Amino acid sequence: MGAKVQTRMGDGTAVEMTRDELRADIENGVAAAVKRAKVPPLDDDEAAHLLDIFAAQERMTGVRAGDEVVLSCDGSASLRASRLDCLTDAEDVGNDLCELQQPDYSYKAVKTVVPTEQRLMQEAQYRLTIPVQYGAQADLGRYSKPDGPCPNWSMLLPEGRIDEARAAQEAAAAESEEDMVRIGEAMWEAGTDGMNFDTSGAAGDADFLAVLKAVRRLREACPDMSIELGMASEFVLGMHGELEWEGARLAGAWPAEQLRLAQQAGATIFGPAVNVNTGRSVAWNVARAIAIIKPCMDVATIPVHPNAGMGVCGMPMHPFPPVDASSRVSRAFIEILRVDGL
Amino acid sequence: MRTAGDLVMRLQMTRGMRLREAKAYVADKLGVSVRDLSDGVIMQDVRSEFGIGRSTELENECVGEATAMEAKFNIAELLDLPINCVDRFRDRVPSLAGERGAKDGTSAETKARAETKGVTS
Numbered sequence: 001m002g003a004k005v006q007t008r009m010g011d012g013t014a015v016e017m018t019r020d021e022l023r024a025d026i027e028n029g030v031a032a033a034v035k036r037a038k039v040p041p042l043d044d045d046e047a048a049h050l051l052d053i054f055a056a057q058e059r060m061t062g063v064r065a066g067d068e069v070v071l072s073c074d075g076s077a078s079l080r081a082s083r084l085d086c087l088t089d090a091e092d093v094g095n096d097l098c099e100l101q102q103p104d105y106s107y108k109a110v111k112t113v114v115p116t117e118q119r120l121m122q123e124a125q126y127r128l129t130i131p132v133q134y135g136a137q138a139d140l141g142r143y144s145k146p147d148g149p150c151p152n153w154s155m156l157l158p159e160g161r162i163d164e165a166r167a168a169q170e171a172a173a174a175e176s177e178e179d180m181v182r183i184g185e186a187m188w189e190a191g192t193d194g195m196n197f198d199t200s201g202a203a204g205d206a207d208f209l210a211v212l213k214a215v216r217r218l219r220e221a222c223p224d225m226s227i228e229l230g231m232a233s234e235f236v237l238g239m240h241g242e243l244e245w246e247g248a249r250l251a252g253a254w255p256a257e258q259l260r261l262a263q264q265a266g267a268t269i270f271g272p273a274v275n276v277n278t279g280r281s282v283a284w285n286v287a288r289a290i291a292i293i294k295p296c297m298d299v300a301t302i303p304v305h306p307n308a309g310m311g312v313c314g315m316p317m318h319p320f321p322p323v324d325a326s327s328r329v330s331r332a333f334i335e336i337l338r339v340d341g342l
Numbered sequence: 343m344r345t346a347g348d349l350v351m352r353l354q355m356t357r358g359m360r361l362r363e364a365k366a367y368v369a370d371k372l373g374v375s376v377r378d379l380s381d382g383v384i385m386q387d388v389r390s391e392f393g394i395g396r397s398t399e400l401e402n403e404c405v406g407e408a409t410a411m412e413a414k415f416n417i418a419e420l421l422d423l424p425i426n427c428v429d430r431f432r433d434r435v436p437s438l439a440g441e442r443g444a445k446d447g448t449s450a451e452t453k454a455r456a457e458t459k460g461v462t463s
Contacts, residue, residue: 065377065380065381066376066380068347069361070350070351070354070361071347091343092397094343094345094347094397095343096343096347096350096351097348097351097355122427125410125427126410126411126427128410129343129348129394129413129414129417130343130348130351131348131352131355188426191426191430192426193355193356193427224356224426226355228355268354269354269355301358302358303354303358303360303361303364340361341351341354341361
């Protein structure tokens with residue numbers, strides 16, 4: 001049995017594994033991606049490099065000088081400080097970008113306080129040098145009863161009322177699209193550098209469609225606006241099942257197809273997301289995530305920033321991902337996929 | 343902003359530039375190498391020289407160091423990049439409207455600084 005190195009499980013707990021065990025986990029992670037997402041496997045050099053990254057004894061790892069990438073983000077806020085203070089803190093600690101967000105992080109919630117958010121954005125722009133974007137998520141479920149105006153498709157579907165459930169999602173998507181466009185235009189008027197549509201597709205294909213339509217309209221209205229489209233998960237759920245964007249069925253779209261559609265709509269930055277399996281090692285999760293996202297890099301014409309936050313793209317599902325894991329996840333994405341940011 | 347990440351990020355955000363292209367563009371405009379872009383020691387001096395803002399409150403307390411809006415006016419000119427809040431600020435102050443004199447968006451002062459540093463573009 002070879003020497004053991006300390007590595008991590010997907011929930012962040014420490015675990016000791018041998019090089020052979022890590023190699024097996026990487027092979028299994030790639031195999032899981034190939035089977036599930038129908039993507040090509042990593043080549044031998046890529047898998048070997050991944051193994052070297054995870055089998056190293058050092059506490060931290062990093063890329064070569066000059067190979068660094070920029071870091072985008074989804075929200076720069078804390079409940080214990082004002083939002084403006086949080087943004088200036090983000091700048092002071094060296095962030096490349098910060099994001100003004102309303103704590104609810106839902107565009108439906110934001111629409112009731114747009115003038116306040118505009119004034120805050122204007123103030124933030126006067127105070128900060130780094131780009132300040134505005135972000136929230138479509139959060140389509142909020143448009144269903146009892147929180148919203150549309151019938152609740154999660155109640156209709158189990159009753160077999162498929163047509164009514166689909167009509168409800170289409171109505172909710174139309175409402176959501178209008179809210180996102182209205183808020184995007186308002187924040188542009190207030191001086192934002194861009195909009196972030198985060199966790200897109202969280203409520204399924206209708207959620208994703210609403211975002212794509214909003215992105216298209218905002219791109220036409222504000223040609224210089226940065227539009228980041230971040231995904232909720234690796235796979236768009238078919239809660240509706242029949243929705244299309246320019247002839248492409250949205251249900252079942254994997255990251256490469258999601259990216260293609262985001263580019264068509266007019267997004268400037270795309271953030272793929274691959275969910276973490278907390279019962280597997282970080283090496284297994286990263287191997288699977290990289291194999292799933294790799295086809296994106298072949299079709300990307302815009303920057304790709306994989307969502308490497310807690311519980312996504314191999315990053316442990318913990319509020320404070322340990323640096324031995326986070327540095328390995330970051331290095332793997334940069335050196336193997338040549339991503340444009342994280 | 344301790345280095346040049348905010349500048350590279352702006353090119354990704356506004357121009358949709360891929361990483362390699364964006365880093366080369368910024369390095370060219372600043373007259374430094376791509377590797378220098380992530381060197382905090384070098385970039386502290388470069389950022390001060392170009393008036394594009396430095397990272398900590400302490401440094402910005404020095405009179406003469408560019409404040410946020412000043413820095414963003416300079417970044418817009420240096421990178422030949424529209425910055426939404428800068429354009430809106432300019433629109434709100436009639437005496438600044440149309441101030442962006444040079445056709446390529448680069449002021450004579452910025453050009454002079456670039457030439458001093460051997461930047462040709």
